[in-house]
Amino acid sequence: MNRCEELKRGCRTQPWTIFAVGLLLCFCLPSTVVRAQLSFEEPPINYNKAEPDNLISRFQKRLDAGEIKLAYQRKNRAGYLPAVLEALKISVSSQTLVFSKTSLQVKHIDPQSPRALYFNDDLYVGFVQGGAVLEVSASDPKLGTVFYTLSQSQTSHPTFVRKTFECTQCHASSMTQGVPGHIMRSVYPGPDGMPAFREGTYRSDHSSPFSERWGGWYVSGTHGEMRHMGNLIFRQGDSSRNLNREPGANAVDLEKWFDTSAYLTPHSDIVSLMVLEHQVKMHNLITRAQIEGRITERDATVMNRMLEREATFQSDSTKRHYESAANRLVDYMLFVEELQLEGLVQGTSRFESEFPRTGPRDRRGRSLRDFDLKQRLFQYPCSYLIYSESFEALPRPVLEVVYRRLWEVLSGKDQSSEYAHLSAEDRRAILEILLETKRDLPKYWKLADTDSPQAGG
Template identity: 55%
Template sequence: MKNCPGFGRMKLFMSLIICLSLNVEVMAQVDFDEPPISYSSAPTDNPITKLQKQLDEQEVTLRGDNPRDYLGSLLDALDIPKSSQALVFSKTSLQLRKISPKRPRALYFNDDTYVGWVQGGDVIEISTVDPSLGAVFYTLSNSMPDRPEFVRDQGQCLACHESSRTHRVPGHLMRSVFVDHSGQPHFGSGTYTTTQASPFEKRWGGWYVTGQHGALRHMGNVIANRNDRLETLDREPGANVTDLSELFDVDPYLESTSDIVALLVLTHQLEMHNLITRAVYETRSAEHYDTIMNAALDRPADYRSESTERRIASAGEKLLQCLLFADEAPLGEVIEGSGRFREEFEARGPFDKQGRSLRQFKLEGRLFRYPCSYLIYSDSFDALPPTAFAYVGRRLQEILSGDDTSGNFGHLSQDDRSAIREILSETKSELFRASDDQHQKVPADAE
């Protein structure tokens, strides 16, 4: 058969059919329950699975005489600061019937894990970033069991946490809504997905916000009328609030604040995590596609197609824009928090020899003194596939060295570029080494 004159043409024809069908799949939404992602069935390795193992082996215990203290014990076990508390009073999450302006939901977070707690709730809600899978969702019984067990969500959470708002990957999102006295959103008035690019006046509807922000106005702390729209909403009662005790009973909560600085950090972090996950999914899917096509077309196993290079570059550029705050909405006033969050966040470092850190705040004009995300140190960033990791490292060198001063990165001054490069050279040197070692040739101008 192989000696048949038409065999070569038949093989080529069949390969082209395979290529065409696979291209249809690649161009469509990534099916992350199929290889190479296998979201629902792949093994997990994240802070929750690690804590579960410690609990099972009795290396760690969760204690508390009441649900509030039990929550505090969980946060301690996950190294989540209580000062990160953000309070949401809109009915927009799992246990919505128990949430209201008088009984807001509390959210706590560190660099990779988010914990949601509702007064009288049946469960504590947890989401964490698995380096290979993105956001993974769990619940923990709020009845303070002797043998705590985290239960992984079987898809219910993805109804909200996988959409265009999360870049079509399992992710996280912050919504701003118009809320009535019961906490019910007026969806007819519109909703906003909040990212670091969002105008200040569209942020935090349905959230409590404590801190000083001068003449800036947000939607937080405000009850809306049914016919309110963005232009008619009275924001003044919610501005520059530092004491929430007049709005609801703060005693059941671990903190009395919903710190504006923590909310600004959370806003950035949610989007950044989603874009890291998107880069992981795009790169793994594109390289998986190349593996299949290389075998079908008798190409070298390590051959990388032009379409794969473009996909890696496109995801990498979106990640870089968020990483370097290219789309950050300017802060036109000095921002001042109302709790311990700023101090505790900045203390986490790492620091270079001059005592500089990517966690240091500016809070006037922009969020951070050095506009490069601290999540560059996260496990999820480190788990980027080698080609994506190297691409981001190479592009960072081009941007920070001043070779690329146009387009999306024109907001960075020469002092910004120099400082960020010096900090990363001391605290994240492997990023630049990876890009040098692999000699990536992915086009930097990919769309």
Template identity: 45%
Template sequence: MKSLSVLFWLCLMPCWFNNFAVAQFQLDIEEAPFHYTETKAENRVTRLMERLESRELKLEYSPQQGYLQSLLKELDIPESSQTLVFSKTSMQVRYISRHNPRAIYFNDDTYVGWVNGSSLAEISTTDPKLGAAFYTVDMMPWRAKIQRADYDCLACHSTSMTQGVPGHTIRSVLTTFDGSIDSQKQSFITSDASPFSQRWGGWYVTGRHGDMKHMGNAYLKAGMLDTSANGNWTHVRDEFDTQNYLSPYSDIVALMVLEHQTQMHNEMTRADFVVRQMLHQQGSAPTDAEEWKVQLASVAKRVVDRMLFCDEAPLTSEVKGSVVFADHFTRRGPSDSSGRSLRDFDLQTRMFRYPLSYLIYSDAFDSLQDCLKQEVCRQLEAVLTGKNQSEEYAHLDATCRADIVQILRETKPDVIRAR
């Protein structure tokens, strides 16, 4: 059995490991307690596969997109979530170019990659035990064959780019005209914390963003990225034939959501894997309860800080994307009795009006190790009720904290205890 070992660093309190400020954990996802390839997947995609195998469901095929539209419908992924990437950063590099970009569609836990002209589609999804699970779809006209893909995907999706665990990432790269990456140039892993100027290299971007500059819609000319006319595009019809695509857009707001979501999922997976490893090494009863509490608090804090958008890059101009995507996204709810939702966009100075990640409603959050989830909730409550006034949470004023508390008490009551 091939073994995948991933090294990553977890900042810990100095008192633990003989006054070293950083402890090194080695995760081998093929060893206990993970056993990645041997673990049965249970997620949105496996449920679809079961329906197909039992003949309860038959996907509909079209000559233009294969099973794409039918797949999106059954996986509950809106077509309006389409984003387009023209950098050659997929297993299907031979098909991808500026004139034939790869389309990505997503909901809160599942991603579908489709390339015009290819008979192979790619799916990845979050899984309670695996972190991220990967699948290919062989789109033969007479049947859609979905099968799990591990090592072909993990070569890129279980690395430092994904925080060292099976996960997802959005890369911003510099490409030549045909989409090939210039490996000598700097690239970026993008999230909601990334400066706007470092986002979306190798991607198409449609929507309004005022004077803010980004790397999208552009490629290298004479060794320099040409950003002279790459901003505030309303569509991509002038760049390639969009007839076979489900939309002529690569929505800027969908891209911003995608960046937050991928890194938030990775953060939760990373924390869960670390705690599983700790429990496995120590047994169900930690030998030093105080040390365990401090270590657990450190792991949970990274999740809390990302959930609260602590390092979010401020917007200096209003962002306007597709009203269709925004509507589809916000309607997934839930909302409180005043109609407020963690999915409500701001897009004036920050992404969301109430900056607490909507992924708090996800299966990925609910499936965290119990001790980890309880510690995350304890820390969230301390911040949102004003007990914790640390500087990193200064972006949350008293009104904002109170609004989030009320939303949670009505829509996720297990997070904030009733008073």
């Protein structure tokens, strides 16, 4: 029985449920109405009104209580940036630099004054030379990406101010999986940093062709014969068809393009950029699974009440919604369609050595954060964000499907062509790493045999 048939039956058997019927009519209406009804701004998400609970909101409470002080630095107009990075445990080596005019404080951004981005597994911080604010975002376990600004004017009480409509008008679209999130974008930047939109733009993730990555970004690092769009200015007479990528290739020193001394580090590390590409979309997909899962739970609860069914009953339609949200996430976290590298990639900063040290390791010393960088990004292709608070906060029915699908692939039961990039050794290694380092795995993961598991067991 599909949702519309369930709804019609519910209307006949429970004519008093006027509110519930109004809530669910969207499933029988055109898709544009469906998208509006599934908005994250409405119940059960209430994105704009709900109280955030993430690393920034918790950090602000400690600031308010006087438990933490943020030092202010006048050198290079850094303001609160160094103190914020240190307090939030965001490595300076994660710095990437983008000079295209594609963000909030565009009047301060150009090829001579790029915007600096820093990140860890849960947080992103943007810094603009001469900018009025630090741009900050956090991965919130219930709301997805939550946006903040922190004034760069010295004050006795630094305050992270939450932003909603100002940010989601751009950062909640098809480019972010339709949820509050981030956009990793590659453009053809003119001499002033303004993109030549007539030539098109590219969204970047770990599947993107190398030749379409990092337009409008500075890139420090070597990558053999592969060529990207970084470090290049799109000038009059150029076109996307004849762009010469050679001048921006294999750059180990960015000083020839701008004054790097104005930044915390002279790098815009290629490995950091590659990790950022993966992480941005992964966070967006976790948010999408969170929101879709909670909306599906709400609708299933209403329908079960209307039809006097057990509260835990899942119709075929409900199951399909959970599986759809979970399957997209599983495919991406297992690096389906990841670009195969054609040469060794090496960064110029400490990021390549620092990033692997921050994650859990099994008894053999293996970690999902270990790099490969010869044929692919990671040695063990399963996203390290499986350890994140946002992942663990996924609605239970979605998480059950995610774990079941992961187990089927990693145990070798699922030999579908989309997972052919995972060798038997890859699957076994990832499975062993997770069994030793990931908490709250279903019991069937620990079974020695490969009998088909029961979801949620």
